[in-house]
Amino acid sequence: MKTSTRGLLILAVVLAVLPLLLPNSYYFDVAIRIALNAVVVVGLNLLMGYTGQISLGHAGFFGLGAYASAVLTANYNWPPFAALAAGAAATGLLAFVLARPVLKLKGHTLAMATLGLGIIISIAINNEGQWTGGPDGIAVGALSAFGIEVAGEKQWYAVAAVLLLAVTWLALNLIDSPVGRALQAIHGSEVASRVAGIDTTRYKVRVFVLSAVVASIAGSISAHYVGFITPNMAGFFHSIELVTMVVVGGMASVFGSILGAALLTLLPQLLSAFEGWEVVVFGAILMATMIFLPRGLVPSVGLMFSARKRG
Template identity: 60%
Template sequence: MSGRTASLATLAGIVLLLPLALQNNYYYEVAIQVGLNAIVCVGLNLLIGYAGQISLGHAGFFGLGAYGSAILTARYGWPPLAALASATAGVAVLAYLIGRPILRLRGHYLAMATLGMGIIISIVIATEDRLTGGPDGMPVPALAAFGAALSGERVWYWVVGATLLAAVWLALNLVDSPHGRALRALHGSEVGAEVTGIDSARHKVKVFVISAVYAALAGSLTAHYAGFVTPAKVTFFHSIELVTMVVFGGMASTFGAVVGAAVLTVLPQALTVFKEYEMVVFGAVMMLTMIFMPRGLVPTLALTLSGRRLPR
């Protein structure tokens, strides 16, 4: 599909040209965080936006990825790439085992189950201080591959940029595959989807695992990039932050997820000029956007630009 290629090319163009506007390492730092958050959001959007299943526990998967990498490299001396792969694979298995029973739940019940899961992960990480360093966190060795250690914001920018592009490309392909169409059918009506022969449980679990893998991968990368992990990123509030990014950018829009992550990561940095009114302004921006653009930033803008009226 040419539309897909064109939008992916646009994103690639932005990633390639952005460094021209990045004056120093602080700007790179913010750009890298945008990228890492965007990777989680692209995955989460597959679950929330396309399949219509809510998850309030994705910070838990993010944290397991981060701490998995941290513990395997720092405590057991594993090579970072192997740790990253095993942590991500471990999270995939866990998501599958958890997903089977809890994805039978719907609506509020599913939200509560994922919420509970996230909180359990967060408590375990904060209390197992011998492994995780407890509430004060633990240092993580740098990501090294083939004898060279990755360090410096500029190098990391390209690593994160490339990973984001791959993540978006995979997500776009998935959405346009039979699996993606099945997910959208599920979103529309689970009963209707099952009547047309869609195995709803299988599809839901599959997308749940995929989105957990996205979060775990971003978690692992974050841990190695930052060189330090604390349980702050595993809390319930971070889960809410991630869901907010997806909804803000626009559900069922992969680019919406990227834009949502970008805006909500950059905004707090830009709003520091308001000093103590920072949170007030931040709240006002969120409220106004949701009042005037209830479908999220990207879908609303796309519709306005193409001159069409909102369907339904």
């Protein structure tokens, strides 16, 4: 059995067993938020970890999905899943239009361009108050289909868990395909990839669009789950949080993405005991992780086990 298949089965078992161990609605809420964050981070890791393209504006795509669902359902009475699909399609189209000029850049210039994109989306959401509610935010209706409404923490957990499993399966299959090998070749060297006959621009555009659409879908689901959204979810600090989840969990590691999302979603809850010092302790933990585990948690631990076996 492939390592990726085994990992996916383990993830499915963990997600199936976890609801039996969660004692109350608070823990269900944390688990749901972890799963939804992990969905975005898995998609972002395909872009950053496997293809080597930096994005500091991914929260903008997350926010576009959230606001598309909120505005279309609240103001135009669209069915929730139709609004979700429209938001994902619009986000994918925007990402496709912007990908070619943006992804021609490299290094810090690419980072600044994606940062600017995220800031523009955040400003637009803030300023278009007649549609988005502006800085005050907007209420989002329940998620429903065919007259059946998702209600209660167990149903929401099932939605988030299924979505995470689907995105993880998609990412693992993509990585094991010729497309995935082309993405990793681009990360290694774009020049060598072109010499080998790989259309680097096409592949970079595709993975950028895919990661944006995944973020949009997660944003739509999150909006319905939370029930009220503000422009902060599309802001710069949320983008940095998503990138940090990728880096801490492990670049070019799907399961590292999930672990990174889990840790960085849990840490603020666990550090609440350090009254007034939460941010300092949080920063110290991140620094220590990068110093002692520079590849991220999952790849670094994997290398340690491999070295012990060889020894």
